[in-house]
Amino acid sequence: MTSPTARIRPTVPSPRSLADLAAAFGLAATRPVPAQAQVSAVASDNRVVADGDLFVALPGARAHGADFAADAVRRGAAAVLTDAAGAERLADLDVPVLVADEPRTVLGPVAAWVHREPAEQLATFGVTGTNGKTTTSYQVDHLLRALGRRGGLVGTVETRAGDQVLPSRLTTPEAADLQALLAAMRELGVDALTMEVSSHAIAMHRVDGVVYDVAGFTNLSQDHLDFHGDLESYFGAKAELFTPARSRRAVVVVDDVWGERMAAAATVPVETVRTVPAPAGAPAADWTVDHVEPHGTGSAFTLTHADGRTLRTATSLPGGFNVANAALAVVMVLASGVPVGDVAAALDAADGLSARVPGRMEVVAPGDAADPRVVVDFAHNTDALELALAALRPTTPGRLVVVFGATGDRDPGKRGAMGAAAVAGADVVVVTDDDPHDEDAAVVRAAVLAGAREALAAARAAGREVSLVEVAPRADAIRRAVLDAAPGDTVLVAGRGHETIQEVGGVDLELDDRVEARTAVHARAERNTSA
Numbered sequence: 001m002t003s004p005t006a007r008i009r010p011t012v013p014s015p016r017s018l019a020d021l022a023a024a025f026g027l028a029a030t031r032p033v034p035a036q037a038q039v040s041a042v043a044s045d046n047r048v049v050a051d052g053d054l055f056v057a058l059p060g061a062r063a064h065g066a067d068f069a070a071d072a073v074r075r076g077a078a079a080v081l082t083d084a085a086g087a088e089r090l091a092d093l094d095v096p097v098l099v100a101d102e103p104r105t106v107l108g109p110v111a112a113w114v115h116r117e118p119a120e121q122l123a124t125f126g127v128t129g130t131n132g133k134t135t136t137s138y139q140v141d142h143l144l145r146a147l148g149r150r151g152g153l154v155g156t157v158e159t160r161a162g163d164q165v166l167p168s169r170l171t172t173p174e175a176a177d178l179q180a181l182l183a184a185m186r187e188l189g190v191d192a193l194t195m196e197v198s199s200h201a202i203a204m205h206r207v208d209g210v211v212y213d214v215a216g217f218t219n220l221s222q223d224h225l226d227f228h229g230d231l232e233s234y235f236g237a238k239a240e241l242f243t244p245a246r247s248r249r250a251v252v253v254v255d256d257v258w259g260e261r262m263a264a265a266a267t268v269p270v271e272t273v274r275t276v277p278a279p280a281g282a283p284a285a286d287w288t289v290d291h292v293e294p295h296g297t298g299s300a301f302t303l304t305h306a307d308g309r310t311l312r313t314a315t316s317l318p319g320g321f322n323v324a325n326a327a328l329a330v331v332m333v334l335a336s337g338v339p340v341g342d343v344a345a346a347l348d349a350a351d352g353l354s355a356r357v358p359g360r361m362e363v364v365a366p367g368d369a370a371d372p373r374v375v376v377d378f379a380h381n382t383d384a385l386e387l388a389l390a391a392l393r394p395t396t397p398g399r400l401v402v403v404f405g406a407t408g409d410r411d412p413g414k415r416g417a418m419g420a421a422a423v424a425g426a427d428v429v430v431v432t433d434d435d436p437h438d439e440d441a442a443v444v445r446a447a448v449l450a451g452a453r454e455a456l457a458a459a460r461a462a463g464r465e466v467s468l469v470e471v472a473p474r475a476d477a478i479r480r481a482v483l484d485a486a487p488g489d490t491v492l493v494a495g496r497g498h499e500t501i502q503e504v505g506g507v508d509l510e511l512d513d514r515v516e517a518r519t520a521v522h523a524r525a526e527r528n529t530s531a
């Protein structure tokens, strides 16, 4: 995770009275607030504080923000908001200090207030779910731009505000940064915001202060249980998004039981989308997808509402799960009130849902008579890995090769399952490193290999020959997989997608799977020409 050094914020400050802020939120101050005191923006990290900011010093797992308040003031912070413990440490600070019981729970509404509720001046779309948030949000933004809107995008890969693009640190930014970003978008003339809403963000109040016009749910499967503890808590965190405090309408994919439960749990109007044949007894969905057919590198499909509205379009991304993402994106835009005829016309003009999503089923080499196809994907949990392999199998005449690992310091429970999923879905399994973080990479690989080896016996009993190798570091694994593959094979490099930094033992190493894969493809070409 790179340190924050910059953030997108409005260029023209529009200060508000600190005394009015304290009154509006019932915040006590450690000393009287001067009547003329003003704040123009909010920051919760001293490293991005600018002149006139309110610095919010949050208690955290690794530090208390109060430790950074003096530096924040040196950088121009005009006031501090913190909890009682923080206020005790800041008795000598020479700016006003406001006190809240739970600064994290007021941070979002306070930042929205300071920036004059920017989310209310944008059409806002939020996407949550274990997998598909990035892909779906890119498709929503693509469709909104095709409809002539000036789209803003916030998510795992990047933050786009008008023509400003900044790489992302978090999938969902902290509330102070998010509200500054929304205010900057408003200033730039952006009129529609699409963003990913992670379950961490909901649980940590990062999106408090935003009520999404439309909130979408992709799916839920095992991930992030190291943070949420169990699936029910993980589900509960996501369900919070589909309440009046956080959204006005919900669109829920009901392809799995968690989707059905989410549709039932939502306390805002819900439109359901079913993209696979309904199991017996399942309630009818509002929207259904059928007539799915191969279309270029992806699929064409028909979306039909129970009231007869229908449209046919396509996504350029492979796999049934990308039909689900595309259908969700279309229904989210329809749910915002855009007539189906306008959406259909925009899709026709924009070649369907054809957003290129960095590191999501990104084709590095198309494959030809001399070389294998090489694809880089972000699949980094069991469900995603299974689906990514299944998506590539039908267009792989030769062997399906997968190069992947598991993240260190996260969710050890999913490592064996990922190893097993790789053996079940591929012909050649290369276990390597993902982002080890501070964990011993060999220990992580061993856990993945253990699950793979167990599945190997079952695969061989079923008559499938699967080869399993361990190669580290990751760059060598990618190179070896590409050099050893044959024409007609597909090499899937999974887990890191768009990422360009690998965190190993606290050190940020430059590593981009796409660059490594491309280099290996060129090495094949040189080997073939010199042969």
Ligand SMILES: CC(=O)N[C@H]1[C@@H](OP(=O)(O)OP(=O)(O)OC[C@H]2O[C@@H](n3ccc(=O)[nH]c3=O)[C@H](O)[C@@H]2O)O[C@H](CO)[C@@H](O)[C@@H]1O[C@H](C)C(=O)N[C@@H](C)C(=O)N[C@H](CCC(=O)O)C(=O)O
Residues within 6 Å of the ligand: 001, 044, 045, 046, 047, 057, 058, 059, 060, 061, 062, 063, 064, 065, 068, 169, 170, 171, 172, 173, 174, 198, 199, 200, 201, 204
């Ligand atoms: C579990 C989690 O989300 N923790 C986040 C949380 O950490 P924390 O509360 O422990 O804060 P801390 O690091 O102790 O710092 C305390 C306070 O001091 C401030 N500080 C800290 C250091 C400094 O130099 N200056 C400074 O002002 C911090 O901004 C913070 O307000 O607040 C920090 C400051 O914003 C975040 O950096 C940190 O995200 C960590 C790095 C993280 O890895 N988060 C991941 C798990 C995450 O949020 N992932 C989801 C996506 C998940 C998915 O779907 O894949 C995401 O939305 O990105």
Ligand SMILES: Nc1ncnc2c1ncn2[C@@H]1O[C@H](COP(=O)(O)OP(=O)(O)OP(=O)(O)O)[C@@H](O)[C@H]1O
Residues within 6 Å of the ligand: 129, 130, 131, 132, 133, 134, 135, 136, 156, 171, 196, 218, 219, 321, 322, 324, 325, 359, 360, 361, 377, 378, 379, 380, 383, 384, 385, 387, 388, 497
């Ligand atoms: N609807 C889906 N169902 C299951 N798997 C999916 C779906 N959409 C994408 N995937 C798989 O999950 C991976 C992650 O997709 P994407 O980045 O769109 O999801 P995400 O929720 O944003 O992930 P993250 O929160 O980690 O950024 C993809 O590379 C693909 O392998």
